[in-house]
Each structure stands twice: as structure tokens, then as C-alpha cells.
Amino acid sequence: MAERLGDIDTSALDKLLAVKQEEDRIRGFLAKAEELKEKTSPSVFERVREDYARRLASLEERAAPVRVEVRRRYREFLELHWAATQALAGARAQKEELEFRHAIGELGDAESTARCREAEESLEQRTADMEKIERLRTLFLQVFPSIDDTEPEPEATPNQSEPMTSTSLDAGTRISKRAPTAPPPEEDPSAPDLEPTLLLPPARLVLEETGKEYPLGASNFIGRGSENHIRLAQPSVSRKHASISLSAAGFSIHDEDSASGTFVNGKRVTTHLLADGDRVRIGVLNLVFRSP
Numbered sequence: 680m681a682e683r684l685g686d687i688d689t690s691a692l693d694k695l696l697a698v699k700q701e702e703d704r705i706r707g708f709l710a711k712a713e714e715l716k717e718k719t720s721p722s723v724f725e726r727v728r729e730d731y732a733r734r735l736a737s738l739e740e741r742a743a744p745v746r747v748e749v750r751r752r753y754r755e756f757l758e759l760h761w762a763a764t765q766a767l768a769g770a771r772a773q774k775e776e777l778e779f780r781h782a783i784g785e786l787g788d789a790e791s792t793a794r795c796r797e798a799e800e801s802l803e804q805r806t807a808d809m810e811k812i813e814r815l816r817t818l819f820l821q822v823f824p825s826i827d828d829t830e831p832e833p834e835a836t837p838n839q840s841e842p843m844t845s846t847s848l849d850a851g852t853r854i855s856k857r858a859p860t861a862p863p864p865e866e867d868p869s870a871p872d873l874e875p876t877l878l879l880p881p882a883r884l885v886l887e888e889t890g891k892e893y894p895l896g897a898s899n900f901i902g903r904g905s906e907n908h909i910r911l912a913q914p915s916v917s918r919k920h921a922s923i924s925l926s927a928a929g930f931s932i933h934d935e936d937s938a939s940g941t942f943v944n945g946k947r948v949t950t951h952l953l954a955d956g957d958r959v960r961i962g963v964l965n966l967v968f969r970s971p
Contacts, residue, residue, distance in 0.1 A: 683759055691748040696822045698742045705731050749823050757915050757939040761963045763812050767805040774798040882930055882970035895930060899923045901961060915939055915962030928952055932959060
């Protein structure tokens, strides 16, 4: 794990930190100039203010391509963070299992002591790895505080119907595959119903870490942003990370161009038809799909 951590090139962070320090210095001068502008003529104050504005604009131009590189390195870091989180959880579970097997009498004292010592050493190493990784994450956020918010906010589309929320439909509700954008015309009672409908089956996502359940509707967006039906407020989750939608075949999960990817049963997917018991990974969070 330490070797992989060393493979992450942090030179872009150093460049961005230098730009940020210069920006902070100029903004300090600009704030001081605002405080003292009554002590000079308006023309002099305006020249100084415009000079600082030009210098800040130039720094922003320098920073833009560097931020692109930092985002790319951060995606690599998120993958490493997830691997380290899983390795640490595995080491803890291994030690706990050995202690339990000793308690029930399967392992003798000598064997338990030797194996628990190995497990403890592994746990200490995984803990040290995670501490190093968290320090790197702190550096990313220090230099680029908004790096977890790089996905653009969703834009409203004119004349677009309101999205269906996961709580607006109960299990067993019959739903139309197409939502009307205008009031429907008056129906002829004698005409057959040709609009395809689906029966919404009871389904949910269960967060493994806490057991929290998220009931699924016909259309569900998953992400860190407050606009999502299923909000996972965790830095490794993109603002708009994935979506789950219902079709005639069942519930399918779709990756929404997330930074760290969407995984089902350990495999990265773009679109995947879900089955009961599938394990879904969003960022570093694990969820289980349940649909009786």
C-alpha cells in the first residue's frame, strides 16, 4: 500500500499550493488597499486595484490546467483510499475472528497467540497506511478545498417534468413509463388503455456500514449533493454519482460519469441490471440491493 501511495505524483499539488499562496498574498494587499483608499486619490486607488485584479486573473489562468491534473491525481487517490479502507476492515475482521475461534475452543492458546500476533501486526500496518493516506487527503483539501465539488450542478431544462422521488411512490403503485409534460386531453372512456405501465416492486438499497435502508422508486439519483434522492454525504462520492431506474427488465444502475466509478460485485460498471443481493460500491461505501 505504501508503494502505491508513493506512485501518486503530488508535483501538481506543489504547483497549485504556490499559486494559492501568491493569490492569498495579493488578496491581502487588495483588502488593505480597500481599508486605506481614503488616504490616496481615487485614480491611484483604481490603478492599484486594477493591477491586483489583473495579477489575480493571471494566476487563475495558471491554476486552471494544474487543477485538471490535481483532479486526475485525486481520482487515483480515491481508488487507493478505498483499497486501504477495505484492507483495514479486513485486518480488523481477521483479528476478531481469530479471537472468537479461540473463545469457542477451536484454537488452542499457543496457536491463537501466534496467529493473533500476526493479525495484530497486519492491523498495525494497515492502520499506519490509512494514517498516511488521510494525511495526503488533508493535503489535497488544503490546496484544493473544493476538489470534492468539481462536478457541475445539474441544470434545469425548460418544460421538463418534475423528477419522481423515491418516496413519492409506494410499493405496488402502477406507474407510467412516460411522465406527461402537460395536462392530458379528455379521455374517451370507451378507448382501450394503450399506455404501457409497470408495477413498481418493493426494492431498496441497504448501507452495509449502518444498516440504513433507502427505498427505491421508479427513478433514483445517488450522490453527495442534496438534490439526490439517495444522498451519501461522503467525500469519495461524486455530487451526482449514479442512478437507479426501473424498466420492464427490473432495476438497473447507471454510473453518471462519477470520479471514482460505480462497482457491482467488485466490477466497475457503466450500466448493470441488478439482482437481489448484489453488492454496490459508491465511493468507499458498500450497499446491498434488495428486491424480494
